[in-house]
Amino acid sequence: MTYQSSPTILPGIIGNAASIHALASQIGKIAVTDCPVLLKGETGTGKELFANAIHQLSDRKGEMIAVNCSAIPEHLFESLLFGHEKGAFTGADKNHDGFFAQAHNGTLFFDEIAELPLVHQPKLLRVLESKYFCRIGSSEKRHFTGRIISATHQNMSQRVKDKAFREDLFYRLNLFELTIPSLAQRREDIPLLVHYFSKQHKSMTFSQCAMDLFKYAVWPGNIRQLKNTIDKLVILADDDYLSAQCIHALSVCEADPDVLSKLAREIIELPIENKIKAIYDALVEAAMDQSGGNKTKAATLLGVHRKVIERRLHQITATASY
Structure with a gap:
């Protein structure tokens, strides 16, 4: 089974599912504004890809700077975000531009925003409210002209209720809240994605049964897991033609019991x-x-x-x- 083209509905995003088209329509309207966006979705759904698509459609002159909030060392938070002056602290041997300065006229993407330590949240809120920040060791105010996009796989409303995330910051970040559909919610796109990922390595074809196996498999890691699975198959398979039997033999995915239950109900009817x-x-x-x-x-x-x-x-x- 072959697919001749992969429909691009957003920069870097392909798909035919109704859920993806609806999301693309929303993004097309939101991207041209300066409003903050919060992207929600399960792990592996491609939240950073959608953030980058919003950035590209915004026609901003600056870059998109991605920040993983769960990986920021607590003692370096202010230096990394706001920058520092030479001599501001031990080891500051030169001036340094932080993420806010690097995203000048661009987009600052906070991935895993729910992981931002509570102690640092007021500092981020202050910049979002005033649009100004200062380097460590300087009193000079710098104007932040970038756009904020955040992403999380967690339930932010619950984080707020649990007092793990500031309510005022939450509302500052999610003027527009978009949910990225899981792979289970866009199974009709799986053949397109399989074709796209396999073509990045070499020309491969898949039997109809093989493609059906992909479509009805369980993908807790979503698109990232699907891509990793195709990468494995390209390396492990002995032939450029892959059957369901070959995929079973390599044990790279398994059927989703929920899909089988749905299929059983359809048969009963x-x-x-x-x-x-x-x-x-x-x-x-x-x-x-x-x-x-x-x-x-x-x-x-x-x-x-x-x-x-x-x-x-x-x-x-x-x-x-x-």
């Missing part, structure tokens, strides 16, 4: 009298077709013994003859 027999027969026929009529391969695809295939084929033939 079908206007068929003996649903179990109909599904058994359909599975065997599909496996035989996929394996080119090879019973052993068909049995492997279904995870059963060859005799199960032979018995079912005999019953299908007997029923048809009757």
Whole structure:
């Protein structure tokens, strides 16, 4: 199975799912403003990619500076964010521009904003309210002309209730609050993403069953996990054509039980009298077709013994003859 193109709906973002198109529409309207944006979404959904898309669509002249709030050493917070003057403290052997200065006329992206220590939150709030900051060791006020975008995978409202995050800062950051859909919420985009990630390495094709396996797999790590899985397959696979059997053998993903439950409910609603027999027969026929009529391969695809295939084929033939 091949896909000729990957539709780009935002800079660096591809997709066809309705949820992604709706989000892209919102971003198109918000990007041209100076308003702060809070991006919410599970781990691995691509929050930084969406932040970068907003930055590019804003047509800002400066750069986007990304800051991981969970990785800022507490004793370096003010120096890293606001900068410092030479001699301001031991080891400050030269002037240093902090993240606010680096994002001049650009975008300052605070990733994992919920992890920002409570002690530092008032300092960030002060800059957002006044639009001014000072380097350590200087009283000169510098004007911050950048835009703030924040991101988190946590429940910010709950963090506020737990007194782990300041309510006033929360409302300063989320004038526009956007939720990035999980991969489970945009499963129809999985074939496009698989194709896109595999093409970054080499030309590969996937059987329909292989692609279905990707679509119905569980992806707790979302797009990041899917990309890592494709990267593994490109290295581990012996052929440029990948079947579901190959993917099973390499144990890189597993079916989502919730999807299987949904599929079972859909089957129950079908206007068929003996649903179990109909599904058994359909599975065997599909496996035989996929394996080119090879019973052993068909049995492997279904995870059963060859005799199960032979018995079912005999019953299908007997029923048809009757």
